[in-house]
Amino acid sequence: MLPFARVTVIGLGLIGSSLLRAIRAEMPTVRLTGHDASAEVRDIARHLDLADDITDTVGAAVTDADLVILCVPVRAMGDVAEAMRDDLPGEAIVSDVGSCKAEILAALTAALPGQAIVPAHPVAGTENSGPESGFASLFKGRWCIVTPPADADSTAVERVSELWRRIGANVERMDAAHHDLVLAVTSHLPHLIAYTIVGTASDLEDVTRSEVIKYSAGGFRDFTRIAASDPTMWRDVFLSNKDAVLEMLQRFSEDLSALQRAIRWNDGDALFNLFTRTRAIRRSIIEEGQDDPAPDFGRTHS
Amino acid sequence: MLPFARVTVIGLGLIGSSLLRAIRAEMPTVRLTGHDASAEVRDIARHLDLADDITDTVGAAVTDADLVILCVPVRAMGDVAEAMRDDLPGEAIVSDVGSCKAEILAALTAALPGQAIVPAHPVAGTENSGPESGFASLFKGRWCIVTPPADADSTAVERVSELWRRIGANVERMDAAHHDLVLAVTSHLPHLIAYTIVGTASDLEDVTRSEVIKYSAGGFRDFTRIAASDPTMWRDVFLSNKDAVLEMLQRFSEDLSALQRAIRWNDGDALFNLFTRTRAIRRSIIEEGQDDPAPDFGRTHS
Numbered sequence: 001m002l003p004f005a006r007v008t009v010i011g012l013g014l015i016g017s018s019l020l021r022a023i024r025a026e027m028p029t030v031r032l033t034g035h036d037a038s039a040e041v042r043d044i045a046r047h048l049d050l051a052d053d054i055t056d057t058v059g060a061a062v063t064d065a066d067l068v069i070l071c072v073p074v075r076a077m078g079d080v081a082e083a084m085r086d087d088l089p090g091e092a093i094v095s096d097v098g099s100c101k102a103e104i105l106a107a108l109t110a111a112l113p114g115q116a117i118v119p120a121h122p123v124a125g126t127e128n129s130g131p132e133s134g135f136a137s138l139f140k141g142r143w144c145i146v147t148p149p150a151d152a153d154s155t156a157v158e159r160v161s162e163l164w165r166r167i168g169a170n171v172e173r174m175d176a177a178h179h180d181l182v183l184a185v186t187s188h189l190p191h192l193i194a195y196t197i198v199g200t201a202s203d204l205e206d207v208t209r210s211e212v213i214k215y216s217a218g219g220f221r222d223f224t225r226i227a228a229s230d231p232t233m234w235r236d237v238f239l240s241n242k243d244a245v246l247e248m249l250q251r252f253s254e255d256l257s258a259l260q261r262a263i264r265w266n267d268g269d270a271l272f273n274l275f276t277r278t279r280a281i282r283r284s285i286i287e288e289g290q291d292d293p294a295p296d297f298g299r300t301h302s
Numbered sequence: 303m304l305p306f307a308r309v310t311v312i313g314l315g316l317i318g319s320s321l322l323r324a325i326r327a328e329m330p331t332v333r334l335t336g337h338d339a340s341a342e343v344r345d346i347a348r349h350l351d352l353a354d355d356i357t358d359t360v361g362a363a364v365t366d367a368d369l370v371i372l373c374v375p376v377r378a379m380g381d382v383a384e385a386m387r388d389d390l391p392g393e394a395i396v397s398d399v400g401s402c403k404a405e406i407l408a409a410l411t412a413a414l415p416g417q418a419i420v421p422a423h424p425v426a427g428t429e430n431s432g433p434e435s436g437f438a439s440l441f442k443g444r445w446c447i448v449t450p451p452a453d454a455d456s457t458a459v460e461r462v463s464e465l466w467r468r469i470g471a472n473v474e475r476m477d478a479a480h481h482d483l484v485l486a487v488t489s490h491l492p493h494l495i496a497y498t499i500v501g502t503a504s505d506l507e508d509v510t511r512s513e514v515i516k517y518s519a520g521g522f523r524d525f526t527r528i529a530a531s532d533p534t535m536w537r538d539v540f541l542s543n544k545d546a547v548l549e550m551l552q553r554f555s556e557d558l559s560a561l562q563r564a565i566r567w568n569d570g571d572a573l574f575n576l577f578t579r580t581r582a583i584r585r586s587i588i589e590e591g592q593d594d595p596a597p598d599f600g601r602t603h604s
Contacts, residue, residue: 125520143517172516182513185502186513190499190524193495195577200553200557201491204553213586213590213592214445215488216592216593218485219493220488221587223524225524226524228581229577231577231581235574239565242568246565251505255502256495256551259494259497263544264544271540272534276533277501278526279529282500282527282530285523291518292601295429295430296428296527298600299593
């Protein structure tokens, strides 16, 4: 029994296009509809045959859907919800894949009063963007966090969860506020730090940009990957999850100051103890199947 | 014509053992000798057949070498040099693979007056440690920075450079102080930041350790890789390259404060502009062959 018969995906970037590919691969009889605000992206999506129908308007995309999944930048969610309101069937479930759940839940609820809303966040991605970058196995073995409002219909929550399980994800339920705190640590802060250090390095006057690039294999290149993620998406994430991000940033800055002090005062033991502790975290991530055990992420050494 | 006939490697961890493997693969007639301070590591090295001879003492290892390469933690270099002084042939060249060159050059020069010293730093590695972790292709396509003193014998510099080229590295020459500044940005600061953020995440009381691990695919896991590097090695690096590291840390902190302010005041344009700029750096690193173009570092998506 399929959880949904007609699924519409709005926003055909890395996540939206991967979702269409994954649903088609695992549930080929589901009728798929897609829409993107960009005419160029819609053309590419048609060329790639990502859905049964790629529509030119949001309204046409949702008109007979029983599930609509919004895959647009966090701060565009509210406007897209408004735009589809008049054409959305009353019994359709609305979901999304955004990285900050509290603000999105509020925006969708305000735009679509009375509609069943079940936000979700697949913790998966790559540094690439756009419809060509997606692939069907992106969500396999990754977590998808479902964050329904407290009064959500349990059947609606279960149907959305089942869709994600069918395409290979492990589903976990969380309230939106706790989700935003957890992701502030495991995703938003790392991106913010990576963007900052790549910016710092490219601004130095004593070290040329070409030297930074040339010797990046010493560690820097690991940071550049996530600092290559979509700028619009991440701008929205930081503004939307502002409080949790600022709180985590404050803690990080305090810890960094403590380390700075340890270096200044030659406190080798403090450094050694931290560096030993952090090693154990890596081991746990690998043991739980959340990263590749191959050294250097499995990069090829030709 | 081989640059050296008898090479000794002191310290048989990731880099030392990779060096032995690479030299044997590319120059099989070179006679290889190895030594490590740990009896356990020496046993493993013998079992892995990493060299023609694994000696129990530093002295025995260097007695007939024409090149000795020290692959020990930065702050152990001086003591190892002292320990081999009495047995080192006068015409042998001494080199090393440490990540901070100014302090090492000073320590080796003080311990071995009159000896030809040609420090070098291969910008390569993985998060794994120990003799089992090494592999022959580690240096292929990576840069090796040679930092001889101003008055170094040019033949000695060329011979050391040629050894690295033979095992696949691209060789660049730099003075020790500039090397230390460049690597503070491209390697030392990234490691420090990664260690800090992994520490911060594991200290939170509102987010459990298991949540951090579970949802690490959102970006955090990229940081855990380099925060799993050898604690002794990195303690020494930060203490040895203290001034450059503190300078870079100061700049990073200023940039982070600016970003923090942009988030607090909802300055989306400032965020968007930085995030667009950093994306270009990633592209350059890939164009210059310093990282894998495959998305997500080429991690396998099963």
